Amino acid sequence: MDKSLFRYIWRFSKREQLAIFAVVIASLPFYFWSLELPKRIVNEAIQGGAFTEGRTEARFFIISFDLPPLMGGGTIELFEGFSVDQLGLLFGLSTLFLTLVLINGAFKYVINVAKGALGERMLRRLRFDLFATTLRFTPSTLRTVKSSETATIIKDEVEPIGGFIGDAFVQPLFLGTQAATAMAFILIQNVWLGLLAAAVVGVQFVIIPRMRRVQLRLGKERQIASRKLAGRIAEIVDGMEAVHVHDATAWEKAEIGDRLHHLFDLRFRIYKWKFMVKFINNLLAQITPFLFYAIGGYLALKGQLDIGQLVAVIGAYRDLPPPLKELIDWDQQRLDVQIKYDQIIQQFLPDKLVPLDVFVAQEKEDGPLAGPIAAERLRIADPHGSPIVEEFSFTLPFPVRLAIIGDGGPGPSTLARVLARRHDEYAGRVTIGGRDLGRISEGQLGRHLAYAGPEPALFPGSLRENLIYGLRNRPIRRLTDDGPQARRRRMEAERTGNPIDRLEDEWIDYERLGVEDADGLDGLLLGALGRIGMREDVYRFGLLGRVSSQRMPDLAEKVVEARRRLRSMLAEQGLENLVEPFDPGRYNAQASIGENLLFGVAVGPAFTGRGRAVNPVVRKALDRGALMDDLVAIGARITETMTEIFRDLPPGHPLFEQFSFIDADELPEFEDILRRVAAKGLKALNSEDRARLLALALDYIEPRHRLGLLDDRLRQAIVAARVIFRTALDGSVWARQLDLYDPESVCDAAPLRENLLFGRIAHGIADAQSRVMRVVSAVVDELGLREEVEKVGLGFQVGPGGRLLAPHQRAGVNLVRCLVKKPDIFILDGGLAAYGEEQARHIREGLLATFENRCFVAVLRDEEQAEGFDALIVFDGARAELRRSPAAGREGREADAAAANVAGGHG
Amino acid sequence: MTLDSEVQSLRQVPMFRDIDPARLKLLAFTGERVHFSAGQPFFRQGDAADAAYVILDGQADVTLDTPSGPLKVAELARNDIVGEMGILSDTPRSATVTAAVPIVALRIDKRVFLELLNQFPQMSIAVMRELAKRLERTNARLAQSNS
Known part of the structure; x- marks a missing residue:
């Protein structure tokens, strides 16, 4: 990026800027004409200048050109004009004036839109450039960069710059030429008035910015002085003991008094300047009309200036100050924005970045990274210079399974990070297959090397998206259509240096993975998850997931079948009392009153919380079913109990949130309602109070x-009202906001688990939950649904940073993400820290088998864990030593191969 | 059976005898009524202590695991509380409790119970008084058996 903002803007928006310049220039004649016209209106139409010597008709709207003398001179008349009387001329000219006003407005509009588009495009480019630069930060830069700061820079701090970019060149040109045109017009009318105006403008233009600059400088001084004052006061307060012990109060008082005087002086000077600027501005603005009236009037009386000219000059002068003021503002904005731009650029200096050529040339270098890994005189030191790894050289064959073992120091992990190119502050040379590690392209490294560190970085989105994160390197095939929208999008992207790739395209190379399609990939993911013991978790996520009858009709059908099978299997085992099924004709005691009434799952806010208590359809059903009063009474009873038992808990107490029907901050309002009920009865409540009580009643579950x-x-009345509600809902605007229960089809809005149960697990039966889920699991297996459920589970949303997952699940996702891209080199650095020792060993053994013919590097705690590895790098403090595996489980060729290549070992 | 009847039961528990009715109602409301069928365990010896139970109806057996098989050491009946020591001392269950007949119990969650003790000193003092009484009885019994 350029050091100077203006150069940056000019480089990328030359064409647009020049186009806008052209429009600005084209607008000037019209502007000039609109200044000229009032003169003609006054002179010719109002004062009758065109009707002297007894003429009663004048010609209006003549279109003609004066030919230059070179072409023989004379005039070519294209249109001889309309013949009009004085009134006609007045209205004609006035209409023309109006037209010009409109044309000028249109020009302004076009220029502003073009400026806006230019500014927005440049803002987009600037933001994208900064983001692209962020992606190039070196690992060591990343350690010092604060993510929130970078986000703020890209989001907020460039915003004013973007706003300025559109104005950067156009604004001074537009305003300047406009002011110059007005100025020229005045000069043409009368040189003296023109010079007068020019003098006043000159004074304004020279003096005001200077005075303002002084004001700004004083402002900065004041800011510094008051900051120092605050600091000094804090120091004195902190050291108050010393002040008293040594009787230094007078001294300190004198010091602060001094500072206050300095501050007073600054502030007062700012005041003086501020009002001086105001005074001069006002004076200049108001004295000029005085001069114009006086001198212009004098000239008019003398006959050197006609009335029309005078009116036009005053009109033109009125147009002068706004552009000038804006020009002065522009100048200040320029200074401000340049400073901001400089500060931003500081954050993105090239020495913090990975060289650009590592990112390009990705296409041709896509071969595997299957080659020996070697280090030549590798030395790593921490930022203070003390060694993390002392000089160390080694050569590892390919394939190799290497354990890096340390005694708790930073050495092993840092070495692993160096090999993964996640740490770039080292001396010496590291090569893979003979090529310098630092020069391998990002694309090749990212596709063929995987690194699982101790802190997995997960992104919000589904489990599946996180697992396939390493497979979406670049689009394989364009899937998006090529409609006008898409073309426009691509054109804008090209104009602003943005990528034209779209997320909707095909990004995954299924062929390379050896699967047919997304479904096959799901199978692959589940297999990998199984190997690290996460299948059960995914199954449970699946039960929480949603099944769409639209997108997954087969699964939906099977779920309905499973629902019936579950019922019969529960009956076989004598457990039918554990689940109370949803029956359209019966009250479900385990569900709330509201659920029984609606008999469906809310999709939108209309049927959740208080929404359903105020919903007209609900109220209609309750009124017709003569239930309203009963439910409001229930709400009042609930309120009584809640106010009684929760009254003494402080607001915000966890028990409130977990158990109370009523929010802590609403409790007093409900107490008021109760008082009103006690005084006048339920009937006297207003509809809002009744709705609040009703909302409580709708949440009520008797056995709970x-x-x-x-x-x-x-209960019977509620079931009857259910039918009324259903009829009323059908065809109403809220019909789509509720997904009704139907024993014969899947409820899209409910989780899969609920859809399988199609009922509620009974409250208050010990261990009911787990017993029912065991039966559900049996049914799922019997019908061969497990994998389908797990695929639904892959859609589980992991939350920001994967926070909805347990630590070992996050680690598992990270591992699988690395494994599914089938890396040639896999570096495991603390990626198993979240697992217990037994499971970590199990996973490690699986990895050793998987990487038999590739390269697997693991950072381990001790040599006992290193069983099965071909080679070891053992750290003693910062000293590392390469050993061949002590009687490793692998005999023969590997051991020999390792021995042959380990020759470079160096302690 | 409603919340009020549970409050009546709680009032019969010595530990809760002196506590404000509104407080007991809160305790009952935040608790969960649980049905156990005959032979179903409340919890097993060695389990983590996650709740206490007040028996509202029915009987339960307290057994210890011994090398020679389970040994019944006590019987619990209506209005008895069980498991409260475990949640206060944060130790695993010291015995197994099994429903002898179909039982209805009020399950008091450990976290909720500790929350309530935290919030209401009156409840903490009642619990302490009961524990002190038990200690006194144990001391007395010790003294008796020693003399």
């Missing part, structure tokens, strides 16, 4: 909350 508020009459 045990307040004894429901009887059979009410």
